[in-house]
Amino acid sequence: MRRFQEMSRVERNSEIKRQSERYQKYMNMDLRLNMTRGKPGEDQLELSMPMLDVLDSRSDCRDSFGVDCRNYGELPGSMDARKLFGDFLGISAEETIVVGSSSLTFMYDCITRAMLTGVLGSREPWAKAGKIKFVCPVPGYDRHFTICEFLGIGMIPVELSTTGPDMETVRRLVKEDEAVKGIWCVPKYTNPYGGCYNDETVRALASMETKAEDFRIFWDNAYGMHYIYKDVPVLNILDECKKAGNPNRAYLFGSTSKITFPGAGVGFFGASAENIAFTKNQIAAQSISWDKMNMLRHVRFLKDLDGIRRMMDRQAALLRPKFDRVLSVLDQELHGCGAGEWVRPDGGYFITYIGNSGCAKRIHALCKQAGVQLTEPGATHPYHRDPEDRFLRIAPSYPPVEELQIAMEVFCTAAKIASLEALGI
Amino acid sequence: MRRFQEMSRVERNSEIKRQSERYQKYMNMDLRLNMTRGKPGEDQLELSMPMLDVLDSRSDCRDSFGVDCRNYGELPGSMDARKLFGDFLGISAEETIVVGSSSLTFMYDCITRAMLTGVLGSREPWAKAGKIKFVCPVPGYDRHFTICEFLGIGMIPVELSTTGPDMETVRRLVKEDEAVKGIWCVPKYTNPYGGCYNDETVRALASMETKAEDFRIFWDNAYGMHYIYKDVPVLNILDECKKAGNPNRAYLFGSTSKITFPGAGVGFFGASAENIAFTKNQIAAQSISWDKMNMLRHVRFLKDLDGIRRMMDRQAALLRPKFDRVLSVLDQELHGCGAGEWVRPDGGYFITYIGNSGCAKRIHALCKQAGVQLTEPGATHPYHRDPEDRFLRIAPSYPPVEELQIAMEVFCTAAKIASLEALGI
Numbered sequence: 041m042r043r044f045q046e047m048s049r050v051e052r053n054s055e056i057k058r059q060s061e062r063y064q065k066y067m068n069m070d071l072r073l074n075m076t077r078g079k080p081g082e083d084q085l086e087l088s089m090p091m092l093d094v095l096d097s098r099s100d101c102r103d104s105f106g107v108d109c110r111n112y113g114e115l116p117g118s119m120d121a122r123k124l125f126g127d128f129l130g131i132s133a134e135e136t137i138v139v140g141s142s143s144l145t146f147m148y149d150c151i152t153r154a155m156l157t158g159v160l161g162s163r164e165p166w167a168k169a170g171k172i173k174f175v176c177p178v179p180g181y182d183r184h185f186t187i188c189e190f191l192g193i194g195m196i197p198v199e200l201s202t203t204g205p206d207m208e209t210v211r212r213l214v215k216e217d218e219a220v221k222g223i224w225c226v227p228k229y230t231n232p233y234g235g236c237y238n239d240e241t242v243r244a245l246a247s248m249e250t251k252a253e254d255f256r257i258f259w260d261n262a263y264g265m266h267y268i269y270k271d272v273p274v275l276n277i278l279d280e281c282k283k284a285g286n287p288n289r290a291y292l293f294g295s296t297s298k299i300t301f302p303g304a305g306v307g308f309f310g311a312s313a314e315n316i317a318f319t320k321n322q323i324a325a326q327s328i329s330w331d332k333m334n335m336l337r338h339v340r341f342l343k344d345l346d347g348i349r350r351m352m353d354r355q356a357a358l359l360r361p362k363f364d365r366v367l368s369v370l371d372q373e374l375h376g377c378g379a380g381e382w383v384r385p386d387g388g389y390f391i392t393y394i395g396n397s398g399c400a401k402r403i404h405a406l407c408k409q410a411g412v413q414l415t416e417p418g419a420t421h422p423y424h425r426d427p428e429d430r431f432l433r434i435a436p437s438y439p440p441v442e443e444l445q446i447a448m449e450v451f452c453t454a455a456k457i458a459s460l461e462a463l464g465i
Numbered sequence: 466m467r468r469f470q471e472m473s474r475v476e477r478n479s480e481i482k483r484q485s486e487r488y489q490k491y492m493n494m495d496l497r498l499n500m501t502r503g504k505p506g507e508d509q510l511e512l513s514m515p516m517l518d519v520l521d522s523r524s525d526c527r528d529s530f531g532v533d534c535r536n537y538g539e540l541p542g543s544m545d546a547r548k549l550f551g552d553f554l555g556i557s558a559e560e561t562i563v564v565g566s567s568s569l570t571f572m573y574d575c576i577t578r579a580m581l582t583g584v585l586g587s588r589e590p591w592a593k594a595g596k597i598k599f600v601c602p603v604p605g606y607d608r609h610f611t612i613c614e615f616l617g618i619g620m621i622p623v624e625l626s627t628t629g630p631d632m633e634t635v636r637r638l639v640k641e642d643e644a645v646k647g648i649w650c651v652p653k654y655t656n657p658y659g660g661c662y663n664d665e666t667v668r669a670l671a672s673m674e675t676k677a678e679d680f681r682i683f684w685d686n687a688y689g690m691h692y693i694y695k696d697v698p699v700l701n702i703l704d705e706c707k708k709a710g711n712p713n714r715a716y717l718f719g720s721t722s723k724i725t726f727p728g729a730g731v732g733f734f735g736a737s738a739e740n741i742a743f744t745k746n747q748i749a750a751q752s753i754s755w756d757k758m759n760m761l762r763h764v765r766f767l768k769d770l771d772g773i774r775r776m777m778d779r780q781a782a783l784l785r786p787k788f789d790r791v792l793s794v795l796d797q798e799l800h801g802c803g804a805g806e807w808v809r810p811d812g813g814y815f816i817t818y819i820g821n822s823g824c825a826k827r828i829h830a831l832c833k834q835a836g837v838q839l840t841e842p843g844a845t846h847p848y849h850r851d852p853e854d855r856f857l858r859i860a861p862s863y864p865p866v867e868e869l870q871i872a873m874e875v876f877c878t879a880a881k882i883a884s885l886e887a888l889g890i
Contacts, residue, residue, distance in 0.1 A: 077537065085535045089522040096521070097514040110510045112502065112727045140565045141756040148751040152577045156592065156616055167581065167592055183753070190750035191581055302537045304758035325615035326573040328608070331566040331759070333729035 043378035044460055056460040059453050063410065066450045071411030073447040078231070078389035079438040080302055083358050087351065088300040091341035101336060109332035116320055117308075121335035125308040127345045128264060129292050130276045136310050137319065140330045143295035143307035147258060148187050150291055150309070153322050154221070154256070155191060160288055160318040162254040166221055174258075175213055175223040177205035179392055179420030179431045181231040184224040184260070188422070195422035196220070200233055202383060204241030211248050218251040222258055228274045229263040232392045232420060232433040234385025236272040246280035246289065257281075261294045265352045267387040268359050278310060287312040296338060298389065299351055306331075306338055356387075362436040365444045366391055373452035379459035380430075391434040392420070393451075399458040400429045406454035412447045468803035469885055481885040484878050488835065491875045496836030498872040503656070503814035504863040505723055508783050512776065513725040516766035526761060534757035541745055542733075546760035550733040552770045553689060554717050555701045561735050562744065565755045568720035568732035572683060573612050575716055575734070578747050579646070579681070580616060585713055585743040587679040591646055599683075600638055600648035602630035604817055604845030604856045606656040609649040609685070613847070620847035621645070625658055627808060629666030636673050643676040647683055653699045654688040657817045657845060657858035659810025661697040671705035671714065682706075686719045690777045692812040693784050703735060712737040721763060723814065724776055731756075731763055781812075787861040790869045791816055798877035804884035805855075816859040817845070818876075824883040825854045831879035837872045 044052060095101065101109045103118045116122065117138030126136035139146045153159075155167040166172050173194035176185060180200070188195050196213060199206045205225075214220050225245070227237040237245075245257055259277050277290045288311070296305030311319065342348050363385070370382050370393075380395040395403060400417040407414050415433040418424030434451070436444055469477060520526065526534045528543045541547065542563030551561035564571045578584075580592040591597050598619035601610060605625070613620050621638060624631045630650075639645050650670070652662040662670075670682055684702050702715045713736070721730030736744065767773050788810070795807050795818075805820035820828060825842040832839050840858040843849030859876070861869055 079537050082533070082536075085533070088535070091522075092520045092524065093522045095517045097516075097518045099514075099517065108507070108510070110513070110726045110729060111507075112504050112722075140570075142752055145565075145752050152581060156577060156580055186750050190747070297537075301535045301758060303754045304535060304756045322615070325611050327567055327570050329728045331729045331756070333726060334756070334759070 041375075041377040043376065044463055045378045049464075052460050052463060053465060056457060056465065059456045059460070063406065063453050063457060066410045066446075066453065069411075071446065071450070073411060073439060073443050074413045075435050075439060075447055076413050076415050077438070078435045080298055081358065081362070081438050081440070084355055084437070085301065087354050088341070091300055091337055094340040095333065095337050101333065103332070103336060103339070107332070109336040112328050114332060115324060115327060115329050116316070117330060118332045118335045118339070120339045121306065124339055124342065124344065125294065125306070126310065128348060129261060129294055129308070129310040131278050131292070131310045134313055135278065135316055136308055137316060138306055138308045138330065138335055140307060141303055141305055141334070142297070143260070143262070143293040143309070144183055146307050146309050147184070147260065147293055149323075149326065150258075151187060151191060151193070157322065159254050159256060160315055169221075170219060172219050172221045173217070175205070175210055175220060176422050177224065177230075178422070179233055179433070180224060181226060181260070182415075182419040184258070185422045194219075197422050200230065200235070202233065202235030204235070204237040207241055207244045211244065214248060214250040214252070214255060216251060220250070221252050221254065222256045224258050224260065226260045226262060227277065228261060228272065229266055229385055229388025231262065231388065232390035234383045234388050234390060234392060236274050236386065239275050242275035242277055242280050243284070246277060246286060247284035255289060257290045259290050259292045261292055263298070263388040264294055265348060266298060266355070266389070267352065268356045268363055268385070270386040272386050278312065282312070288315050291315070298355070299342070299348060300338065306335055359437060361441055362444055363391070365441050366434060366436045366448050369445065369448035369452060373449070374455060377456065379455045389435060389437055391436060393432045393434055393455070395430050395432065395455060396459050396462055397428045397430060398462055399455070400426060400432050402458040402461065403432060403451070403454045406457060407450055410450050410454070412450045414451070466800075466802040468801060469888055470803045477885050477888060478890060481882060481890065484881045484885070488831065488878050488882060491835045491878065496871065496875065498836060498864060498868050499838045500860050500864060500872055501838050501840050502863070503860045505727055505780075506783065506787075506863050506865070509780055509862070510726060512779050513766070516725055516762055519765040520758065520762050526758065528757070528761060528764070532757070534761040537753050539757060540749060540752060540754050541741070542755060543757045543760045543764070545764045546731065549764055549767065549769065550719065550731070551735065553773060554686060554719055554733065554735040556703050556717070556735045559738060560703065560741055561733055562741060563731055563733045563755065563760055565732060566728055566730055566759070567722070568685070568687070568718040568734070569608055571732050571734050572609070572685065572718055574748075574751070575683075576612060576616060576618070582747065584679050584681060585740055594646075595644060597644050597646045598642070600630070600635055600645060601847050602649065603847070604658055604858070605649060606651060606685070607840075607844040609683070610847045619644075622847050625655065625660070627658065627660030629660070629662040632666055632669045636669065639673060639675040639677070639680060641676060645675070646677050646679065647681045649683050649685065651685045651687060652702065653686060653697065654691055654810055654813025656687065656813065657815035659808045659813050659815060659817060661699050661811065664700050667700035667702055667705050668709070671702060671711060672709035680714060682715045684715050684717045686717055688723070688813040689719055690773055691723055691780070691814070692777065693781050693788055693810070695811040697811050703737065707737070713740050716740070723780070724767070724773060725763065729759075731760055784862060786866055787869055788816065790866050791859060791861045791873050794870065794873035794877060798874070799880060802881065804880045814860060814862055816861060818857045818859055818880070820855050820857065820880060821884050821887055822853045822855060823887055824880070825851060825857050827883040827886065828857060828876070828879045831882060832875055835875050835879070837875045839876070
């Protein structure tokens with residue numbers, strides 16, 4: 041197909057008519073398709089059903105250190121779980137705390153504790169340091185931004201490429217402004233962009249000069265082993281921070297939400313030994329201990345890093361046809377027609393579509409009208425402000441392939457209509 | 466035995482010699498006994514082992530509303546669980562949110578949210594309202610006080626009797642001072658006092674005039690069905706608050722930590738519909754959803770309020786001999802000798818010993834030296850300050866009966882020595 045931009049007005053009008061007729065056909069189908077959230081599909085959940093058999097009424101519920109997982113105790117988590125998920129994060133068990141069922145909740149916890157009492161090295165609680173700010177690579181994860189917005193933390197958007205955030209801007213921001221206390225990073229298969237931070241980016245984050253002495257990198261390694269096409273190595277941020285003489289700069293997060301059961305798995309936190317000691321002391325105010333039975337269940341089911349890898353191979357095998365389908369419809373429908381671009385991810389849960397200026401909201405509205413729910417436009421940006429109205433997040437994991445096919449046909453039709461409209465009729 | 470206070474100096478000296486010889490005997494036994502925390506015993510944990518059989522790899526993991534508990538969703542919890550634990554709290558499912566494995570964590574969460582953004586009706590976040598304060602009935606639960614201390618919330622101790630806090634003082638404090646934003650209450654089998662709030666107390670709390678418009682009662686109903694000798698009815702605080710025209714005053718908390726597995730059960734929160742709507746909106750920043758698989762496990766295992774009652778009957782049957790033993794040793798050893806008093810609870814997890822002035826620390830130290838660990842003195846009071854050094858918390862639940870016998874013999878010997886010493890030698 042020729043680029044819309046190169047068409048004459050007459051050709052564009054005839055194309056818009058063709059696409060509108062097609063759109064009307066979808067309208068008449070009374071579709072109810074949902075691609076809003078990065079939820080694993082039911083086939084993925086089935087993979088973890090055997091985990092429900094590892095503990096039954098005859099089980100010995102002690103971990104390998106003899107701790108009875110049925111009772112209170114072990115605030116930083118069962119040592120077996122700390123070892124396993126430390127391995128996931130590429131750090132030691134002693135640098136790892138295993139918590140409740142959500143890493144997002146623990147990110148929120150880390151920030152509320154920082155706000156009310158400070159982190160290791162803070163001169164005062166963050167809430168008393170004036171209006172503090174976080175650097176937010178965009179497009180990014182809406183729930184990171186929601187935490188900041190809820191707590192009144194300012195957000196500074198910085199452009200993200202497929203190799204990481206624009207480090208020149210990040211470096212300047214953190215060096216100049218003491219109020220900049222943190223940065224959100226999804227280093228691997230970024231949500232929703234799909235890229236991976238390259239070595240240069242990781243080293244720059246670890247070594248950059250920060251005006252705030254208590255600056256923290258919130259390293260949300262949500263997709264650490266969530267390859268679909270290719271396992272892309274990303275440097276270990278904690279190692280790099282240590283090498284750069286900033287061992288306490290990085291907070292690492294991960295969870296089994298997309299390894300076993302979303303929201304019913306375990307979350308974990310990694311940091312320097314000094315940060316862990318400080319954090320253990322702080323979390324004693326909020327918890328006696330987290331759910332060690334679920335830790336035990338996960339350890340006995342997943343066993344070790346190889347066990348996690350075997351599970352992730354099976355997850356990838358289920359996700360791949362879905363990503364294939366979305367990408368192939370995008371290719372077939374939109375390639376070369378000038379109606380936006382998209383990022384081909386190696387893993388993770390999302391495909392980012394980058395429309396022409398001013399098209400994202402219109403595409404979203406057209407899809408919605410035709411019964412195809414997409415994540416709301418703006419969700420990829422702080423305060424829901426996508427300045428050029430370009431980004432949309434496509435979540436292929438939950439719907440079956442047949443639904444994805446039709447949903448993406450609707451999407452592409454909408455993208456064409458919106459792009460043509462934007463060129464003027 | 467005659468009261469020490471009525472003995473002559475010579476008689477007291479001979480008694481102290483007798484008790485010291487006895488103490489030396491215990492010292493020689495090289496004991497290692499721990500009565501520090503309110504942990505259920507292993508026999509109690511066994512009662513919940515069949516819960517591990519209710520979900521296995523062949524189970525349908527949808528709740529009765531068709532929600533797949535293995536995936537994200539239902540921020541306020543599975544509706545089945547909201548119904549069951551709403552029943553536990555004596556309120557509706559719509560007034561109940563079921564959360565992670567700890568009600569203590571959710572209390573902490575409620576307070577950090579209040580500090581950083583305020584509760585329904587707040588003019589400003591609590592952290593911006595100057596030094597705010599909580600009323601703390603004493604003796605009370607150390608972990609409530611730890612939350613306040615960690616967050617820099619001032620604590621005002623108010624005397625607790627077996628029928629509730631001294632309401633004349635509470636009424637005055639909350640009426641006079643806008644900085645008083647909350648009160649900690651363990652209404653039933655109070656931790657560690659063992660008493661239950663009477664109707665007058667509950668009604669007074671619900672109806673009292675508070676200077677702060679955003680005052681909250683933190684109603685920690687940790688032992689709502691944890692009778693041992695007698696199920697004492699306590700008025701429903703939410704009902705009373707509604708009747709008094711203060712529907713948003715009460716925050717109710719409970720958990721299954723002492724019904725099924727401590728720290729591996731579910732916690733829950735109850736409040737007015739208006740508070741729940743406000744809270745749901747707030748917690749969207751910290752959670753996608755809590756562990757619905759564990760909710761499902763609990764609902765299928767416990768079934769309904771009668772199911773919980775049957776479980777609590779069995780728990781009580783295991784705890785009763787332990788409480789019997791502690792109380793009988795106290796009776797046999799200390800009755801009438803003027804070496805302190807104790808409260809005979811109808812349920813809960815603790816027995817409070819109230820020594821003569823200046824004796825608690827000495828008793829604790831003597832016990833420790835002889836290998837018997839007790840909760841540290843002062844734990845029952847804000848800032849660990851028991852002004853007259855009198856209170857000690859005895860936790861009979863975890864050790865087996867034979868250990869309790871010897872631990873309590875040591876305790877009583879120590880109590881006698883400390884009391885005699887305090888009278889002067």
